[in-house]
Amino acid sequence: QSALTQPPSASGTPGQRVTISCSGNNSNIETHTINWYRHVPGTAPKLLIYSNNQRPSGVPDRFSGSKSGTSASLAISGLQSEDEADYYCVIWDASLSGWVFGGGTKLTVL
Amino acid sequence: EVQLVESGGVVVRPGGSLRLSCVASGFTFYDYAMIWVRHSPEKGLEWVSLISWDASTTSYADSVKGRFTISRDNSKHSLYLQMTSLRTEDTALYFCAKDRYSFSYSWPDSWGRGTLVTVSP
Numbered sequence: 508q509s510a511l512t513q514p515p516s517a518s519g520t521p522g523q524r525v526t527i528s529c530s531g532n533n534s535n536i537e538t539h540t541i542n543w544y545r546h547v548p549g550t551a552p553k554l555l556i557y558s559n560n561q562r563p564s565g566v567p568d569r570f571s572g573s574k575s576g577t578s579a580s581l582a583i584s585g586l587q588s589e590d591e592a593d594y595y596c597v598i599w600d601a602s603l604s605g606w607v608f609g610g611g612t613k614l615t616v617l
Numbered sequence: 618e619v620q621l622v623e624s625g626g627v628v629v630r631p632g633g634s635l636r637l638s639c640v641a642s643g644f645t646f647y648d649y650a651m652i653w654v655r656h657s658p659e660k661g662l663e664w665v666s667l668i669s670w671d672a673s674t675t676s677y678a679d680s681v682k683g684r685f686t687i688s689r690d691n692s693k694h695s696l697y698l699q700m701t702s703l704r705t706e707d708t709a710l711y712f713c714a715k716d717r718y719s720f721s722y723s724w725p726d727s728w729g730r731g732t733l734v735t736v737s738p
Contacts, residue, residue: 542724546662551712551728552654563726595662599722604667604676606652606725611661 511535511596511609518615524584527612529596531577535607541579542597543572546611552595556581588616619643619727621713626732633703637732639696639713644727647671647691648719653698655709656731665711666698670720681707703736710734 510532519525529541543556554563556572559579571582583590596609625637639651653665666687667676675687686699696713710733714725 544662546656548656548658549710549731551730552662552725553728554724554726557717557724557726593661597664597724599724603678604674604722605678606654606664606667608654608662608664 511598511607513594513596513609513612515610516613516615518617519583519586520617521586521588523586524582525586525614527581527583527594527596527614529579529581529609531598535598535600536574536577536579539598539601541572541574543570543581544595544597546593546595548593555594583614586616590614591616619715621715621727621729623711623713623729623732626711626734628735628737629703631703631705631736631738633736634699634701635703635734637698637700637711637713637734639729641694641696641713641715644715645719646694650716650722651689651696652714652716652725653687653696653711654714654725654728655707655711655734657706657709659706660709663709667722668696700734703734705736705738708734708736 540558544552546552559574560572569585593611600607620642623639652667668687684702688697710731712731715727717723717726
C-alpha cells in the first residue's frame with residue numbers, strides 16, 4: 508500500500524517562499540500524479556494543485572507544484588498570514604481503488 | 618454551483634451504528650464518482666470510501682473495511698455511509714466530495730462542510 512510522507516510542520520515570515528515536500532514509499536509518485544489540498548480544520552478542504560503542477564481557476568500563482576522522481580513539492584511564494592493552514596498531498600492508489608493522503612504539514616506564518 | 622450537504626453526525630457509543638447522508642445539487646450527480654473523507658486532529662485527512670457513478674464499484678480504507686458501507690441513490694441525488702461497530706478512533710468530521718471528472722477517478726474537487734461523528738463511552 509502506498510504511503511506519503513510530509514514534514515509535520517513548516518514556517519515562514521510574510522513575503523517569504525516556503526516549500527512543503529511529499530515523498531512516496533515506492534514508485535507511486537513516479538507513476539501517478541500528485542494533488543495538493545489546503546485545509547483549515549473545521550472547514551472544507553480546498554484543491555490547490557492537481558496533476559502535479561496545475562492550478563484550478565481562482566488559485567493564485569503564488570502556489571506552485573512540482574514533481575521529481577519519488578518526491579513532490581508544493582511551493583508558496585509571497586507568504587501571507589492567511590496561508591496558515593494544513594497542507595496535504597494526495598495520490599491515487601490503484602491497488603486500493605482509493606486515495607492516499609500524506610500526513611499533512613501545518614504551516615505557520617511567523 | 619455545486620453544493621454538497623452532509624448530515625447524520627451525532628454522539629454514539631462504541632459499538633454503535635450510524636448512517637451519514639450527503640445531498641448533492643448543482644451537477645449531474647449520477648455521472649460522478651463520490652467519496653467520503655474524514656478529518657481528525659490525530660490523523661489528519663483520511664480517505665474513507667469511494668463509490669462509482671453507477672454504484673457498480675465501491676472501495677474502502679483498510680481502517681473501515683467490513684464495518685462501513687457506502688451507497689448512493691441517484692434518483693435522490695444522495696450519497697450515504699452506513700457505519701457499524703463504531704470505535705473511538707472513528708471520531709472525526711466526515712466530508713463527502715465529488716470527483717473532478719465524470720465517469721472517471723481523477724481527484725476530489727468539491728467538498729461539503731462536513732458532519733461531526735463523535736464515538737464516546
